[in-house]
Amino acid sequence: MLGLTYYGHVNDISGYAESNRNLISQLVSQGVQVKLYSLRIDLPNAGLSPKQLQFFQRLTQTSEDLRWPVLQSMIAPAFRVFPGRYNIGLTMIETNGLAPAWVAACNRMDEIWVPSHFNRQGFIASGVAEEKVKVMPFGVDGERFRPGLSPLDIPERKGYTFLSIFDWRPRKGFEFLLQAFSEEFTSKDDVCLVLKVSNTAKLEPARLRRELNRFYKPAPHKPKIIFLDQVIGYADMPRLYSSGDCFVLPTRGEGWNLPAIEAMASGLPVICTAWSAHLEYMNYTNSFLLNMERLEQAKPSGFWTDQFYNGFSWARPSVKHLRMLMRWVYQNRDEAKAVGAKARQDVLANFTWAHSAARIKERLNQIANSGL
Numbered sequence: 001m002l003g004l005t006y007y008g009h010v011n012d013i014s015g016y017a018e019s020n021r022n023l024i025s026q027l028v029s030q031g032v033q034v035k036l037y038s039l040r041i042d043l044p045n046a047g048l049s050p051k052q053l054q055f056f057q058r059l060t061q062t063s064e065d066l067r068w069p070v071l072q073s074m075i076a077p078a079f080r081v082f083p084g085r086y087n088i089g090l091t092m093i094e095t096n097g098l099a100p101a102w103v104a105a106c107n108r109m110d111e112i113w114v115p116s117h118f119n120r121q122g123f124i125a126s127g128v129a130e131e132k133v134k135v136m137p138f139g140v141d142g143e144r145f146r147p148g149l150s151p152l153d154i155p156e157r158k159g160y161t162f163l164s165i166f167d168w169r170p171r172k173g174f175e176f177l178l179q180a181f182s183e184e185f186t187s188k189d190d191v192c193l194v195l196k197v198s199n200t201a202k203l204e205p206a207r208l209r210r211e212l213n214r215f216y217k218p219a220p221h222k223p224k225i226i227f228l229d230q231v232i233g234y235a236d237m238p239r240l241y242s243s244g245d246c247f248v249l250p251t252r253g254e255g256w257n258l259p260a261i262e263a264m265a266s267g268l269p270v271i272c273t274a275w276s277a278h279l280e281y282m283n284y285t286n287s288f289l290l291n292m293e294r295l296e297q298a299k300p301s302g303f304w305t306d307q308f309y310n311g312f313s314w315a316r317p318s319v320k321h322l323r324m325l326m327r328w329v330y331q332n333r334d335e336a337k338a339v340g341a342k343a344r345q346d347v348l349a350n351f352t353w354a355h356s357a358a359r360i361k362e363r364l365n366q367i368a369n370s371g372l
Contacts, residue, residue: 002364003033003065005085008073010036010056012043013198013231015258019138020073021052024059026357032364035064039074043200047233069367071113075308076105086110086367090136092119092255094171094276095298095312098126102308106132113360115256116277136360137280138256139353140265145238147267147344152239156226159190160330163244163268165259166251167198168208170301171309173250173273173317178215178225180250180322185223191330192224196240199229241266246329246336250290250322252298253314254278261351264343269336271325275315281351286343288329288336291321 004027008020024034036059048056069086072079076091076098089109093102106112106128113136114120124130162181166172174195181193199208208229216225232240241247247263248271254260257278263270264286272278274289282289296316298309329336 001033002031002361002368003035003068004364005035005037005064005068005070006059006073007037007039007071008090009039009041011038011045011048011053012041013046014041014043014200015256016073017043017046018258019256021046021048021056022139022141022353023073023356023360024056026353027360028059030354030357030361032357032361033062033065033068034059035062035068036060044231047231047235049235052234069364076102076112079105079109081108088113090114092116092277093122093308094253094255095309095314096122096125096253096295097312098123098128099308099311100127103127116280118277118279119255134363136363137351137356138258138261139351139356140258140261140347142265142344142348142352145241145262145265147242149239149242149266151243152232152236154194154226154228154243156192156224157194157243158192158224160192160246160333161244162191162193162326163196163241163247163263164193164249165196165240165247165263166249167200168203168211169200169303169305171252171298171305171314173252175215176250176317176319176322177248178212180319180326181225182216182222183319184323184327185330186221187223189223189330192226194226194228194244196228196232198231205229238262238266241268244268245333246271246326246340248272248322248326250317251276252316256280261347264340264347267337267340267344269329269340270343271322271329273315273317281347282343286339286346288325288339290325291318292316293318 009017010020070082071088073090079089087109088111090113112133115138120133123133247268253276271288292315295313300306
């Protein structure tokens with residue numbers, strides 16, 4: 001029977017944890033034995049149900065076969081090499097290159113899995129051995145994220161709702177969104193923008209509000225912006241997408257972009273920057289791809305992740321084009337809905353978590369049969 005030793009965190013709100021939860025669950029459902037080493041990081045819990053918590057707890061008690069490959073899902077500098085085992089690292093980056101410490105950590109592993117061809121190209125160009133890097137796309141749960149759910153109650157929400165979900169970090173390009181929305185629309189437009197913001201950097205709430213006010217100061221003539229900074233429970237997140245009419249994220253760069261693919265599975269039209277990993281599943285027929293003005297150097301901004309990005313580039317999205325796209329979907333709602341419907345169809349055909357686990361299972365079989 002196929003088996004896998006899996007190191008990763010599963011309980012928190014991070015993208016790694018959400019990916020781990022889904023990959024592990026699907027691998028088990030497809031007959032792979034998983035020994036889980038559940039790691040902890042200092043982030044809020046995702047609010048998993050008792051049944052989910054019990055499932056992952058049971059996997060920590062699985063008897064481990066030392067012939068199984070070891071998969072570590074985390075940032076590359078945290079990889080450990082387990083002597084006598086086949087070591088796989090699952091990781092990603094949001095810029096066009098890797099720092100030397102990342103390259104060295106990846107090259108110490110037997111194999112590196114990345115979710116996108118965008119990352120494969122960047123890893124190899126930075127010096128990771130080409131034969132090590134394999135694309136293992138992530139996915140989405142099309143049953144959990146689907147059209148027609150009861151919308152989450154958001155006080156003051158009104159009219160056509162643009163929704164954005166992101167961590168409050170410069171990489172997410174929130175200033176471009178705030179500028180475009182407040183310049184394109186006024187209080188006379190029946191529209192609002194809902195920002196669901198995570199705060200994994202643990203900024204003081206007062207600082208978050210100050211930074212928000214740098215880019216958007218409420219005024220009688222300006223359109224409505226609703227700022228949600230509370231943790232929304234795991235069970236309620238799909239209903240948040242149902243509260244929006246269009247998802248928008250003018251990101252500078254992504255390693256996969258879970259909110260975008262979840263929005264697509266929910267049937268929303270999606271506006272997102274035409275650069276980085278989400279182009280694995282987004283194109284001009286199923287999304288509204290936002291032009292970038294250029295690639296620009298990632299600048300230090302006081303976050304611990306700056307060490308990973310320093311010296312490399314990411315996208316600078318076009319505010320002018322973002323305004324045009326937001327206005328178009330606002331005025332052409334039926335056509336925009338049709339794009340959202342195609343988006344759901346496309347991702348469910350190729351990018352579910354079941355697809356992801358099947359690819360991993362196939363590779364595990366190859367490893368087992370090769371005697372590595």
